[in-house]
Amino acid sequence: MQFDFNSDYPGLNATTVSQALPLEALSHDPIPFPDAQEISCARITTRVFNPTHSAVTTVQNVLVRTGARSLRDDASVSSNMSSDSSSSDESMKVEDQPIRHSAVTSVKNAYWLQRTIREAIYGRVLLAVVLKRRPPELSAADGAEWEVTADHCAVKEMSWQHIRREKDRLAEDPIKEVSSMQYLKLFFAEYQRASGRTVTQLDSTVMESFQVMRETNVMMPLDLLTDELNMYSIMPYCDGGELFERLDLNERFSEDEARYWMDQVLNGLETLQHAGICHRDMSLENLLVHQNGALIIDMGMCLMIPFQDTATQTAMAAFNNMSSNRSNLFHVANKQFLTGRSRPRLLIRPQGTCGKWMYMSPEIYKNSEPFDGFAVDMWAAGVILFLMLTGFPPWERACATDERFHYMTAGYLVQMLTEWNIGLSGDAMDLLQRMLFLDPKDRLSLDQVKAHPWMTNGQRSQPQGLRR
Known part of the structure; x- marks a missing residue:
């Protein structure tokens, strides 16, 4: 797989890396979530x-x-x-x-x-x-x-x-949070139906919800x-607290344990991407642990990705009627099931600076140009991985005045970690660099991160309890 550019960036592919379409031609406001039904x-x-x-x-x-x-x-x-x-x-x-x-x-x-x-x-x-x-x-x-x-x-x-x-x-936004969670649960039920599996009902029990969450690594509402x-x-209720607390008590994770947790972070982001959702506030604090599994929580800043096709907006209007047309949102002609990873998406027009400073991508920090929702979440995943592997943050804020941010995102991350003698493998440092480039078109996509040698060739170490 090619690792020199973001293979999933809107309007960008291997033959047009240097000829991407203008940002404004690829941008749109986010799609509103369907009204929550409480x-x-x-x-x-x-x-x-x-x-x-x-x-x-x-x-x-x-x-x-x-x-x-x-x-x-x-x-x-x-x-x-x-x-x-x-x-x-x-x-x-x-x-x-x-x-x-x-x-x-x-x-x-x-x-x-x-x-x-x-x-x-x-x-x-x-x-x-x-x-x-x-x-x-x-x-x-x-x-x-x-x-x-x-x-x-x-x-x-x-x-x-x-x-x-x-x-x-x-x-x-608490209204957006509950609306997005209901939408996500309904989406996953339709996804199960399209896959020929047993459908999890909206009024599922705690045990049924945990079964769904083990598969999706995203918190689902009861x-x-x-x-x-x-x-x-x-x-x-998750019994393991925040993943941040585990890292804080252990100081840092081994590469095998970090890879174990990273599998779950990436699976949770893949769930959100299938549903066409950008989280915008990914962090260790927003990962809850239950029975050694990580769940993405706190959807109050999330956005629904705009897509190039108009069928999505039309289906959303039908969805808001909360009638039998619900599945129109996810199906088109010939009963083909559509996910956020199977149709071309647009960039999102600036929506304000939000999230935690440490995890915030430079494009969200600047809030001046359209951004790719998926690339924003993958940036935060890179910061999460950095914290897990080193035990300390890469920088305070994603701005040029932060010296470590300036050098790491310019391509000197491997050099800096090597000089600090952190003890990371070459593959681990290479993956971190490729997830944390300044230009989102240079960062790795979700599929590229999953295919990176550090993810594919290493062992997984399931945590056996906290080391105090």
Whole structure:
């Protein structure tokens, strides 16, 4: 395979490396994600049966579905409340929406909120226990409608008030995040169907979601709920923390262990590329670990790639109707399944400087010219690999005033690492250099990175626990 230029860059190929089309001729605004479809919920106190202790207890803070309505309706309802209100929660409540009896009785799961895991930009992330509905005869006997399961989930609680106040001021968009995650899960279900495999339903269980995530290396949602105060994005709980924490405790990874993690990072990026998504905030902090597998999270800055064909935009309009035409987004004539890696894409017009400084590509930092969404994520993957192999960042910011950035991206990365006596193999340093060239047309694409000798010829070392 050719490694001298980015074989996947829009408008660029082996015969036109020096004759690429003008940027403006290849650029477009990103495609909007389909509207998210969330379910209205209530936060209740209820009786719960714990099979471990064979006991029934009354518990608070249980999220349970009560019906269905659209995010846009919730946003408009929320907008009637003053963003500067200092009222109590009780005074902020709006009139209850009609509850659909069929929706309530068909609900199989509820979520018992436990404790805060971490703070988030628009709220917080909570640990929750998944509850399952008990048979009517058991519920009638002891009054416990729900039963504790062994499954846990993470609930990202986002304040509607905070969303209204900060959404247009910050690069991270919570509405885009939940919309993109629902879109990604629907896309993967269609991808499974086109491949003749068992389709993972949108209302999948925690175990089913983890099976999907092991295949995709991307976090998939379990549920999306809302009440008059908060939106709740519900995801399976990952028990291994951030990959950044593992690296921090181990100082650096061996090449074999870095290659193990890199396989999963690249597979996750391939999933996003198939779905036509640019993450824009790839980092070690946005890689969660579960059972020694890495999952890409935090889609609040992601973009949907624009494509040269107009069929995508037409299908997106049909998709937004949320009718039986959903699959039109992924299929064209002759039932051919299309992914973001099987049709020509366009560059994205500047969308603002965003992401973490260390991982940010120079084109995102400058925010002055159209950029390739896939190349931006591959740049961040190069920084992730550099951190894993060396234990320290390559630079502080992707700008010419940063001396290490200036020299490394100009082709002197191998020379600098050699002089510092880091102890990396020649193939590892060569791959880093080719992923971190200043010009995105010179950087390796996803397929080229996967085909690089360092990826194809080396061993994988599965982590056996943290070295403290």
